Amino acid sequence: MALEISLRYIDSRTAVVTLVGALTLGTGLKTADQRIQTAIEEGVSKLAIDMTGVPYSDSAGLGVLIHTFGLTRVRNGALRLSGASERMLSMLNLTRINTLLPVDPDVEASLAAMR
Numbered sequence: 677m678a679l680e681i682s683l684r685y686i687d688s689r690t691a692v693v694t695l696v697g698a699l700t701l702g703t704g705l706k707t708a709d710q711r712i713q714t715a716i717e718e719g720v721s722k723l724a725i726d727m728t729g730v731p732y733s734d735s736a737g738l739g740v741l742i743h744t745f746g747l748t749r750v751r752n753g754a755l756r757l758s759g760a761s762e763r764m765l766s767m768l769n770l771t772r773i774n775t776l777l778p779v780d781p782d783v784e785a786s787l788a789a790m791r
Contacts, residue, residue, distance in 0.1 A: 679704030680729075681711055689753070690722040690790065691715055692783055696729035699737025709740045713747065721753025724786035728759035738773060745777055756786035 679697035681704075686692065693712060699705060712723070723744065733741075741757070748755045757779045760768065768774040780786040 679708055681708040683711060683715055685720070686787065688719055690724075690787070691720045692724045692726060692787070694726040694729070697731075699730050699733035699740070701734060701736035705736055705740060709743070712740075712744055716744075716747050716751065721748055721751040722790045723748055723753070723755045724758050724780075724783050724790070725755065726758045726783050727761070727764055730764060731761060732763055733767060738767070738771060741773065741777060754790045756780055756789060758783045758786045 679695060679699065679702070682694045684692045684694070693715075695708065697704060715723075725741070725744075741755075745755045755777060757768075757777050759782050760779050765774075765779065768777070768779060778786075778789065780789060
C-alpha cells in the first residue's frame with residue numbers, strides 16, 4: 677500500500693497531517709516529507725500527525741518525523757503524534773523517539789495540547 681498524505685489547515689499556523697500506509701523509504705515518504713516541509717515553509721509551525729492509518733515505519737520514516745520535529749521546533753512550534761498503533765508505540769518507545777515527540781490518543785487531544 678502506497679503512503680497517502682492529506683493536510684487539513686486549522687489556522688495559518690496549525691495543521692493536521694493524516695498519513696495512511698507504511699511510513700517506509702520510497703516515493704510516498706519523499707512526497708509526504710515535501711508536502712510537510714512546504715506547509716512549514718508557508719508558516720505552519722504546529723503540526724498534529726494523525727498516525728491512525730500507519731501500521732509501521734522503518735528508519736527512514738522515523739527520520740522524517742525527527743526532521744519535522746526539528747523544523748517545527750526552530751519556529752517555536754510543536755509536533756505531536758496522534759492515534760499511533762500499539763506496534764508504532766512500541767517502535768517509538770524502543771527508539772526513544774517518544775521522549776521527543778508526544779503521542780496523544782487522537783487528533784483532538786493533540787490540537788488541545790498545542791493551544
